[in-house]
Amino acid sequence: MAAIQMKELLEAGVHFGHQTKRWNPKMKKYIFGARNSIYIIDLQKTLRLWNTAANFLTKAASEGKTFLFVATKPQAQELIAEQAQRCGAFYVNNRWLGGMLTNFATIKKSLDKLRDIEATLNDPARTAQLSKKEILNLNRAKAKLEASFAGIRDMRNVPDVIFVIDPHREDIAITEAAKLGIKIVGLVDTNCDPDKIDYVIPANDDAIRSILLFSERVADSVLEGRQSFQDKGDNEQMKAMMAEKMNEGAEA
Incomplete structure (x- = not known):
């Protein structure tokens, strides 16, 4: 103990x-x-x-x-x-x-979105197809989601x-x-x-x-x-x- x-x-x-x-x-x-x-x-x-x-x-x-x-x-x-x-x-x-x-199902959708954004930003083939503005918007969205969910990003339940x-x-x-x-x-x-x-x-x-x-x-x-x-x-x-x-x- x-x-x-x-x-x-x-x-x-x-x-x-x-x-x-x-x-x-x-x-x-x-x-x-x-x-x-x-x-x-x-x-x-x-x-x-x-x-x-x-x-x-x-x-x-x-x-x-x-x-x-x-x-x-x-x-x-x-x-x-x-x-x-x-x-x-x-x-x-x-x-x-x-x-x-109490509404974790909705929270999981936000976590899935965060992972999708990260997957996109970490994939050179996908980012090559995006404009600078689109990449900027994705980074902003990522930062916003991380501010709220960084500590529970891998929480499945x-x-x-x-x-x-x-x-x-x-x-x-x-x-x-x-x-x-x-x-x-x-x-x-x-x-x-x-x-x-x-x-x-x-x-x-x-x-x-x-x-x-x-x-x-x-x-x-x-x-x-x-x-x-x-x-x-x-x-x-x-x-x-x-x-x-x-x-x-x-x-x-």
């Missing part, structure tokens, strides 16, 4: 919530108290809930589940893309388009699990995932509604160090599970090969 120590939480400022005037009462049970009109998150609960979430993530990955990381706030965009790519997850870090999950930074900001993504029964792991600050989150991680979702800490450990948890999944596959393949060899020996 990708463990986190209390010292790491404190150093990353995970305990700092939002101003007391900007809070969601449903987060009350995760709050330790208030200091200078800022809510302080109960880090003992954060640690316990992180361990639960980490175990779930590793188990899901060990079963071959797919993951989508979602974070569109500016300070999280680059971090979430890096960590998603590191563990083989998909990601959305620019803008959540309504229907990305809706994911099994999503990891979300700031459910308050990503409320449309949360609603769509919940509607489809997709499991949700969320970094949840004191201004968020935790009700639709399957695995709540009470934490500062604005500080870069807090976002980085949990994004890294989520990716670590997924990688740990993926290794287990790969090992199981290797073992099954080895068993099949041994059985085949034994059958060959018996026949001889």
